[in-house]
Amino acid sequence: MRKLLPLLLSLLPLAQAQTGVGVSPPRALYPASPGSSLTGTVAVDHPGRSGTLQVEVLLQDVLLQPDGRPLYLDPGSHPRSLARWLSVTPLAFFLQPQGVQEVRYTLQVPPGVQPGTYWGVIFFESAPAGGRQGGEGIGIRVRARVGHVVYVEVGQVSRSGRIQGFRYQPPGGDAPAQVRLVFQNTGTGLLRLKGRVEVRDLQGRPVAQAEVPETASLPGATHEIPAPLAKALEPGRYLVLAVLDYGNPNLIAGEGRIEVR
Template sequence: MRTLLALGLLLSLAQAQTGVGVSPPRSLFSLAPGGSATQTVLVDHPGRQGTLRVSVLLSDVLLKPDGSPLYLEPGSHPRSLTRWLSLSPLEFLLPPQGSQEVRYTVQVPPEAKDGTYWGIVFFESGPAQERPGGQGVGIRVRTRVGHVVYVDVGQVNRSGRIQGVRYQPPVGRGGPELRVVFQNTGNGVLRLSGKVEVRDASGKLVQQVAVPETASLPGATHELPVPLKEPLPPGRYVVLAVLDYGAASLIAGEARLEVR
């Protein structure tokens, strides 16, 4: 999952306009069933021209098998947090260099089961007054930036396992990478980082690269993209992946690859 989520940046007629900034990009609360917490998010307009109109929207998100986000309507899955959120204000104007505090409250139902719940608060911004396009058609220029909210309820078990590794050769402008297949076997969100070693058939170290920090959602099986420094020549390799999720123990997995 990305810590700062941005969608649909269009710049047609409003090159001088910019999107908003959001701080912090995410929050994590630990609450008991029936508990509540309040957070303030600072939304700012870093540009020097044009007033922005900002709307506050809620969204759910899951992970696709390739690790990319799948955005859904609020309340679309059992671990959705959006049903527990109340926000204010829901719309406001931001002058250049201006800022606005948005406050939200999480209210956990008394019957909530243990585990992590999550949702996204999107801040959608665009010119305060849309410019008309050709033949009376309005052109809307909107940018979305997200604040991700996680809530750990009750007893949270964080665990996972590496199911395999595959090699992705360079495609278009994308460089070579390994795709580590990971299964989140617990009921809590994981923030994964670590390293990957690639050795040839003789055991010689070919590459050692870092695993970029990635969020893994409870119940998800997905790929972690790990950029390589250079493509792997044809041959057979042994890949060792070691993942750290902030616990005392690490998650390790070994796989064999053949590159043709």
């Protein structure tokens, strides 16, 4: 087995929790071939200055919901899950303040597996060792969870996608107004997307522009990608033009119309 250097990808906001452990790196991508094995490591740290943390390892799958939010599932819940290939050690440990634990995992890729991207999440769930919060009677143990996302690309993957449509989302709460792109990943590989959107009136005059932040798209997923606007659009009908870059010389372009009421 040989250790491969991880490539950081952005899929999920799995950063250090406010209370609990941190992980580094938060995500990794490995190339592999059918029947091969590989190893990886992730550093789990206790950033606090007091209290021992008890940490347990949990495996989960994740898919993208139509609105782009992650949906966490039991291991092995979809055909692209790598949970059955994965073994992790240690599965439980204690961390002293400012302490770091190296966690090692091994991936055994089955022979004959189809080319494409496979993925899963290694979660680290932490709580004060032996501690409970609450008054007399029933106590509540406060747990925090952060994750390390693992992607494995087996063989030659295809990368393609298309913009299926657009919709306007008005501002609400702390969220700005957005043009949301409906995107379909039509290939077998993970896509890392970024780009730009231009809004025009029906006479073709530019009204607004927006940047598409880096967003990951899983193979087979159809989901929305936000493009935040600097200000809300006035009621009316608009043309929308979008261009997405996924690291390929060929860009993904789309156009459509939205109506703001």
